[in-house]
Amino acid sequence: MDFDLSSAKKIHIIFNYHNGLYGSPQIKFILNRTMQISWSKxxxxxxxxxxxSKIRVKKDLKNKMRLKNVIVVILILLIANEIFTKKINCEQLMLPI
Structure with a gap:
């Protein structure tokens, strides 16, 4: 593996300048103004x-958001199925058809 000392110094300086709040995506955004470096590097x-970084996305929050999105999609599909099979009257949903 190739270790670039100048890039490591820049990453360390940016990290310390922002008090350890910036993770690799934010540091990539800053560094890509002057040089090309990948997020994985x-x-x-x-x-x-x-x-x-001191700030982290909670994994439980990610799972809850995914679950919420899945539930919304399922509800939309169920309503669309009911409309398609004409079980729900369009006036009940206040849809102009």
């Missing part, structure tokens, strides 16, 4: 330098 350098 930044994440790898952060792991090597033991830099962890």
């Amino acid at each position: 930044i994440a790898r350098y952060m792991r090597i330098l033991v830099l962890k």
